[in-house]
Amino acid sequence: MSRDVAMVVGRPEIPPIEQGEVITGSDALLRCLLLENVEYVFGYPGGAVLPIYDSLYSSHLKHILTRHEQGAIHAADGFARSTGKPGVVIATSGPGATNLVTGIATAYMDSIPMVIITGNVAQSLIGTDAFQEADITGITLPITKHNFFVRDVLELPRIIKEAFHIATTGRPGPVLIDIPKDVNNATAPFFYPETVNLRGYNPAVKPNKMQVDRLIKAISEAKKPVIMAGGGVISASAEKELIAFAEKTQIPVICTLMGLGSFPGTHPLALGWPGMHGNFVSNQAILNCDLLIGIGNRFDDRITMGRTKEFAPNAKIIHIDVDPAEIGKNVETMIPLVGDVKLVLEAALPKAAQADTSDWLIQLNEWKEKHPFSYKKNGNLKPQAVIEMIYETTAGEAIVTTDVGQHQMWAAQYYKFKHPRSLISSGGLGTMGFGFPSAIGAQFAHPDRTVVSINGDGGFQMNSQELAVVSQHNVPVKIVIINNKCLGMVRQWQEIFYDNRYSHIDLSHSPDFVKLAEAYGVKGLRAQSESEARQVWQEALEHNGPVVVEFVVEPEENVYPMVASGCTLDQMTMGDEE
Amino acid sequence: MQKHTISVLVNDQPGVLARVANLFGRRGFNIDSITVGNSEEKGLSRMVIVTTGDEKTLEQVMKQLHKLIDVIKVQHLSTGSMVAREIVLIKVDAGPTTRMEISGIVEPFRAAIVDVGPQSVIVQATGDSDKIDALTELLRPYGIRELTRTGLTAMARSMAAVKV
Ligand SMILES: Cc1ncc(C[n+]2csc(CCOP(=O)(O)OP(=O)(O)O)c2C)c(N)n1
Numbered sequence: 001m002s003r004d005v006a007m008v009v010g011r012p013e014i015p016p017i018e019q020g021e022v023i024t025g026s027d028a029l030l031r032c033l034l035l036e037n038v039e040y041v042f043g044y045p046g047g048a049v050l051p052i053y054d055s056l057y058s059s060h061l062k063h064i065l066t067r068h069e070q071g072a073i074h075a076a077d078g079f080a081r082s083t084g085k086p087g088v089v090i091a092t093s094g095p096g097a098t099n100l101v102t103g104i105a106t107a108y109m110d111s112i113p114m115v116i117i118t119g120n121v122a123q124s125l126i127g128t129d130a131f132q133e134a135d136i137t138g139i140t141l142p143i144t145k146h147n148f149f150v151r152d153v154l155e156l157p158r159i160i161k162e163a164f165h166i167a168t169t170g171r172p173g174p175v176l177i178d179i180p181k182d183v184n185n186a187t188a189p190f191f192y193p194e195t196v197n198l199r200g201y202n203p204a205v206k207p208n209k210m211q212v213d214r215l216i217k218a219i220s221e222a223k224k225p226v227i228m229a230g231g232g233v234i235s236a237s238a239e240k241e242l243i244a245f246a247e248k249t250q251i252p253v254i255c256t257l258m259g260l261g262s263f264p265g266t267h268p269l270a271l272g273w274p275g276m277h278g279n280f281v282s283n284q285a286i287l288n289c290d291l292l293i294g295i296g297n298r299f300d301d302r303i304t305m306g307r308t309k310e311f312a313p314n315a316k317i318i319h320i321d322v323d324p325a326e327i328g329k330n331v332e333t334m335i336p337l338v339g340d341v342k343l344v345l346e347a348a349l350p351k352a353a354q355a356d357t358s359d360w361l362i363q364l365n366e367w368k369e370k371h372p373f374s375y376k377k378n379g380n381l382k383p384q385a386v387i388e389m390i391y392e393t394t395a396g397e398a399i400v401t402t403d404v405g406q407h408q409m410w411a412a413q414y415y416k417f418k419h420p421r422s423l424i425s426s427g428g429l430g431t432m433g434f435g436f437p438s439a440i441g442a443q444f445a446h447p448d449r450t451v452v453s454i455n456g457d458g459g460f461q462m463n464s465q466e467l468a469v470v471s472q473h474n475v476p477v478k479i480v481i482i483n484n485k486c487l488g489m490v491r492q493w494q495e496i497f498y499d500n501r502y503s504h505i506d507l508s509h510s511p512d513f514v515k516l517a518e519a520y521g522v523k524g525l526r527a528q529s530e531s532e533a534r535q536v537w538q539e540a541l542e543h544n545g546p547v548v549v550e551f552v553v554e555p556e557e558n559v560y561p562m563v564a565s566g567c568t569l570d571q572m573t574m575g576d577e578e
Numbered sequence: 579m580q581k582h583t584i585s586v587l588v589n590d591q592p593g594v595l596a597r598v599a600n601l602f603g604r605r606g607f608n609i610d611s612i613t614v615g616n617s618e619e620k621g622l623s624r625m626v627i628v629t630t631g632d633e634k635t636l637e638q639v640m641k642q643l644h645k646l647i648d649v650i651k652v653q654h655l656s657t658g659s660m661v662a663r664e665i666v667l668i669k670v671d672a673g674p675t676t677r678m679e680i681s682g683i684v685e686p687f688r689a690a691i692v693d694v695g696p697q698s699v700i701v702q703a704t705g706d707s708d709k710i711d712a713l714t715e716l717l718r719p720y721g722i723r724e725l726t727r728t729g730l731t732a733m734a735r736s737m738a739a740v741k742v
Pocket of ligand 1: 482
């Protein structure tokens with residue numbers, strides 16, 4: 001993979017950063033990014049950001065030109081999710097900026113740190129419906145943690161410092177900075193502030209001692225406790241603390257979709273994941289537990305099914321989260337514990353003792369063994385078998401990105417995630433088109449790891465143009481397409497809830513994916529049977545570069561188990577169990 | 579469903595009102611009235627928002643407001659005792675014959691006639707919302723041409739314990 005993508009031999013470089021030197025807004029912007037240790041920027045140029053792109057011409061920053069702004073923002077998101085560092089995107093005003101909206105909302109829903117830089121028309125034109133003008137700060141108000149419109153070049157460095165601070169602290173999230181063209185062109189002496197002073201922003205990170213003691217007491221009184229770990233454990237990098245806590249207390253752990261990998265799926269105390277397509281034991285654990293410790297999760301309606309009164313009916317609920325607004329939002333909480341998850345677990349660890357859970361663990365293991373994820377084999381190539389094969393051949397060590405649909409659920413079911421940041425998936429917004437570009441960002445961040453992107457034939461076609469990027473930079477992503485020739489997840493719902501009335505889900509008119517890959521100069525492979533699948537997949541893994549692997553699978557396969565919306569967790573359809 | 583009065587201290591910057599209003603809109607919280615103006619400190623404005631909802635809604639409103647970067651402080655005023663005032667201007671039909679009658683109604687409310695035209699007068703009143711409702715009802719039979727209320731501005735009483 002070519003690493004130095006922006007550095008072109010012979011181009012002049014911006015001189016080293018010196019405080020007080022008079023430079024343009026766009027030069028200042030790029031220097032700030034370097035001072036924030038940004039390595040990669042994903043973006044797309046245009047009129048309003050020409051000054052920034054001119055500055056990039058002689059910058060150390062590595063800029064990746066995607067083929068659509070949506071590709072850029074999902075790539076930056078994949079970079080952020082796989083590293084924990086903020087992802088950075090640049091787009092031009094108007095259509096460039098609005099093309100980012102889906103990606104910003106995706107990052108916002110999953111609390112991903114991002115700094116998004118958009119250009120805007122010159123301030124003299126703002127508000128006149130000028131060519132390529134869009135009120136992007138107005139448009140993104142509800143989907144950013146905060147956003148800025150820069151009015152004065154003197155304010156630019158302070159705003160960038162604040163943006164990175166806000167994006168990465170407390171509950172992380174996307175922050176947008178809109179810079180009009182005249183600000184990029186204006187000059188000012190460059191000073192980068194060392195500290196941030198935001199009076200209205202003091203994320204509560206240190207837990208309250210008394211609440212921690214209440215947690216410890218509740219554990220000592222519990223007979224059937226369970227931990228529900230969410231994406232917040234991963235954002236707080238608290239996986240070691242979680243393992244230590246679970247092992248010391250002997251409390252079993254459920255991971256939500258966003259929390260998969262925060263606790264090793266292979267650990268004896270791991271139960272799996274809960275909710276609509278989760279496993280039997282996790283849902284039974286929720287139904288039967290007497291203490292539910294939610295850590296960095298948000299009791300989403302794919303888990304509570306919106307039936308919050310019947311959710312965990314016998315349990316005291318403890319909720320640990322850095323965002324006070326999450327606590328009590330969806331379910332009633334007995335013990336609220338506001339704080340950084342890592343600091344809470346660190347405070348609780350020395351006080352915690354082994355809980356009396358041996359009978360409970362025996363019961364859970366029975367449920368686990370009675371109803372594992374399973375499917376009926378019938379000689380055809382099954383999507384679940386493809387995921388199992390990917391898991392085995394990568395020894396569970398790959399970074400897996402998924403798109404949205406049935407394949408996403410199967411990936412979560414059949415790949416046992418061992419490490420945090422190894423499942424990258426749009427959980428909150430459920431954004432089709434996310435899977436492939438996010439893998440590009442993850443692979444740039446981790447050039448030496450195997451990155452597998454699992455997509456449906458529908459979602460892959462939403463951003464397939466980014467094949468040009470993997471080709472150009474030889475990004476060795478293994479791009480998997482689970483081709484069921486339809487919008488599978490929609491087909492499943494139409495089968496179950498709309499009496500087999502398959503309205504507009506037919507994707508039999510898709511491109512030949514192998515030829516499409518080849519058209520971009522990327523290796524393309526196809527498998528239609530289990531034996532072909534093994535052979536082709538081995539070839540893909542051994543290939544030193546990007547590869548598209550199409551697995552043609554049985555179209556009628558459904559995701560089971562399933563709890564329909566509006567039902568309670570005890571109303572699980574088990575489906576085709578083996 | 580209860581009415582709640584919330585006082586919010588915010589950075590005095592463009593777009594802050596939009597942020598607050600947007601938050602209420604997208605979370606499905608109702609705004610009954612909102613007033614904004616300078617506060618005791620330069621660079622900060624105070625908004626007084628009256629909203630309707632149960633305790634749970636109110637808790638979410640307060641927590642979500644707190645999350646806005648430009649929000650410095652959020653106080654729930656209606657838990658304790660507070661001073662709450664609103665201004666109303668009412669243009670009432672009033673020929674020479676009814677003018678005196680209207681004067682008589684306005685007086686006990688310590689309201690005032692602040693403008694007199696050939697066929698109408700403008701009445702100005704200050705007070706809590708109930709008082710203004712009452713005055714409006716009394717003037718209605720004369721014919722109200724135009725009415726404008728500012729919405730409530732409020733402050734906790736000096737000795738009252740305020741839940742922050
Ligand atoms: C941008 C977007 N549009 C529509 C949807 C609704 N949706 C959810 S799953 C799905 C079907 C996905 O089909 P495919 O990509 O082929 O994956 P499969 O379910 O077959 O694995 C659709 C249309 C969505 N999640 N995102």
